[in-house]
Amino acid sequence: MGQDAHDDGGAPLALPEPEKAGRFEVRLDNFNGPFDLLLSLISKHELNITEIALAKVTDEFIGYIRAFSAAGDSFSLDEASEFLVIAATLLDLKAARLLPSGEVEDEEDIALLEARDLLFARLLQYKAFKEIARQLGTRLAEEAGRFPREVALEPRLAAMMPELTWRMSPSDFAAIAAKALEPREPAPTEVGIGHLHAPAVSVREQADIIGHRLREQGVLSFRQLTADAGSLVVVVARFLALLEMFRDMVITMDQAAPLGELTVRWSAGERDWSAERISEEYDQDVSPVMDENAEGGVRDRAN
Amino acid sequence: MTERTETPDGTRGEPGEGSVTDVASLPGGVPAAVEAVLLVVEEPVTEMQLATALEVPVQQVQEALAELMAEYDGYTGQGPEPGPTRRRGIELRNVAGGWRFYTRSEFAAVVGRFVLDGQSARLSQAALETLAVIAYRQPVSRSRVSAIRGVNVDSVVRTLVQRGLVADVATDPETGAVLYGTTPLFLERLGIGTVADLPKLSPHLPGLENLQDFDHTTY
């Protein structure tokens, strides 16, 4: 207890590992998400999954996120969101370790403990699946050496098949083709944008929606603002929109406790504000990629 | 069109409509008949399907399969002096709930040259992890798989569906979300009989039996 905030770690945060860190290439596609990255960092330092480990790799983890975002293109919204959630949790945990410990009394501490346990649990769960996935991969590779028989029927048997009664007009057939070739809608309740080159959700549009609501209502919680979001992507887009609006000083935000309710207040009164002006950086990221598609960038890759 | 009357010895008279002559009396008997059917199957065939086609009791089919499997593996249970014989290049395996002929893996390099289209590309790490989560948590929604892996899995799931390894098997009655599960092809590719034959996940999950509860809290 008492003064020592490092009673279980000495001075662990100062360990030098510059050249070791250099061995990791900063490319998002090296990792299958934030857990993969976190596990890589933990195993690089030969640590177990503990609070120390998390505190220790926090800076590196955040360093990688910075590098990813700087690298730009491949870091899409939905990928970023989960990285950020985990980075935020790690930062909280690290900050908590730097404070005098002892009284786990108030709600903040409890929330932090819960967040930590949840992170441990999810990390361990992911680790288990990662190991199992490796086993499955090995097994699949071994089995790939066995080929089943997959050949057409011998002619004598093929001749026994009932004759096809297929009759159809060319236009009926074309209708079937049109339907079959139509791009299918993603299955309901979830909107995947991983495969798209342009975000399906515009931050500007979301800012516009939020702006309207806040002007009308004055104060709304983030939960209320995202109640109708329908997908994670929209939630993230709305969150980004809030950050932009905060920068524009048209809203204020208030959060009583970590992970607590986030209250958003319209602070610009009747001031003239338009969502148009906040969205440039998102548009800039998007449009060159779309142009490239139009020029046949996709085709090149496919062929 | 029917070859039905090619009764080898001629004594076996008119087989009525659709009926099969007594296979047990044909040269090679039930095992040979089973072998013939196995040559034309496109997916593992169940003992019941074989029994129906052959019009013999399932038990006879099971005996024939056991005998054939041993023979192809190089053991003969037949004849006055049972003993090892040549191991064959063909293997009879019980996978995904049925029986099917496969080439032996020793000959993968040779056989691979003749299989033009059958060699599917290997799965990426992301695909394997997603496949693992679906296999162990099925039926499971994409959002839940996303929560476990920490990334969006929509396009990976789509790829797995296209490759026939997973399929949408149900709909969540509450959320309406599509629930995914593994297919018989998945079992076949792994060379196992059922999902229950998958290696146990628990040794990798020390003390975290209740993790399911955490999945939904992510976002």
Place this chain on the structure above:
Amino acid sequence: MTERTETPDGTRGEPGEGSVTDVASLPGGVPAAVEAVLLVVEEPVTEMQLATALEVPVQQVQEALAELMAEYDGYTGQGPEPGPTRRRGIELRNVAGGWRFYTRSEFAAVVGRFVLDGQSARLSQAALETLAVIAYRQPVSRSRVSAIRGVNVDSVVRTLVQRGLVADVATDPETGAVLYGTTPLFLERLGIGTVADLPKLSPHLPGLENLQDFDHTTY
């Protein structure tokens, strides 16, 4: 299929890249290797093709084939006491200069019953849609058709091939994948002269170009 080692005389050129280990030393030896290849070939395979793939002299292949044929017919040339064994339901035949497995004709009724079970004179909806995609996107690989339809189409394509409505018409020079196209029978059924006579689809099926992307996703 590499042409590399066309050494029918047995000098077995340098194996090198992608080479096969000495098949004769594997369990079952050359006959087993020949058996394995025969299980997967679509068309009758020539002795020369087998010799090339196995990297053994043609003569060894011929001996193996003779031995196999005798075995499948119920005579064993092996072991200390050669004598009759059980005749198999599979027959090895030399047709049109090549070798292929066939079901034995005695079992035609059984096999036919099995094959015909569930066969219908009509195409399923899945088969129709797959046929439509192939017709309008030919020549096209199965994986591409899968990507467009969002499901695995392997068995449906096999059915269409079986029905003579599509055929493999080319090979993708890059991936080696078989490309499928429609047949004259298809045109005849539809009552049109050439593929060019297919009704035009709306030129702006939205996002169609992007579909190509699915084939080569990293997953």
